[in-house]
Amino acid sequence: MTGWGMATVHATTMAPTKLELLTGWLPRQPWYRGFGTPALSRAGGFRLDDPAGEVGIELMLVSDGTGAGATTYFVPLTYRGAALDGADAGLVGTSEHGVLGTRWLYDAEHDxxxxxxxxxxVAGAVEAQHQSESDTLDPTVGRSWTGDGQPRAVELVRVPEPGVPTAGRGAVEVDWTRPDGSTARGVVAVAR
Incomplete structure (x- = not known):
């Protein structure tokens, strides 16, 4: 893809930042394993393009804590220029983007x-984009689909574990960086 697309990554600021918004949102989720206020750091991720060019889709991984006790979470987000009707339960927060103005950030599961x-x-119809480079494919993001036709549903794996096999007919597998600098790879979504 070339030209203006949602995979365009702007070198600008967001206030509050994505990590700041996630720090307040994450402890309210039923799959959060920590206690108190998380100490988040970026761990990896990728982007997908919205064919209409309206919604930013970033499938992030963040780590909470340091060392062997750190937990990695899969927190896919969407960025919109206006509130999404009926998705209040998925609103992570709003942020001022230095180029695009006010953005509404949603848990992508609700978008x-x-x-x-x-x-x-998962079906092979679109490609993963690099998380932080515009118009650049990310070939490290793995996908598999052994079912007939298109997958009907994708279940997010909110706390991915390295080496845990998929239980569905398809999966999305990614690399992430642990707080100690080592790399892990695991399934972040299961297709059915």
Missing amino acids: PVASAQLLAF
Whole structure:
């Protein structure tokens, strides 16, 4: 893809930052394993394009803590220029983007555009984009689909574990960086 697309990554600021928003949001999730306020750091991720060019889709991994006790979470986000009707339960927060203005950040599980693009990725219809480089594919993101036709649903693995096999007919597998600098790889989404 060339030209203006949602995979365009702007060199700008966001206030509050994504990690600041996630620090307040993450402890309220039922799959959060920590206690108190998380100490988050970026661990990896990738992007998917919205074919309409309206919604930013970033499938992030963040680590909470340091050393062997750190937990990695899969927190896919969407960025929108206006509130998404009916998705209040998935709102992570709003942020001021230095180029695009106010952005509404949602847990991608609550965003139909992200769900459709993740299904399309598993089926091989779209490609993963690099998390921090514009218009650049990310070939490290793995996908598999052994079912007939298109996958019907994708279940997110919120706390991915290295080497845990998928229980579905398809999966999305990514690398992430642990707080100690080592690399792990595991399944972040299971397709059915």
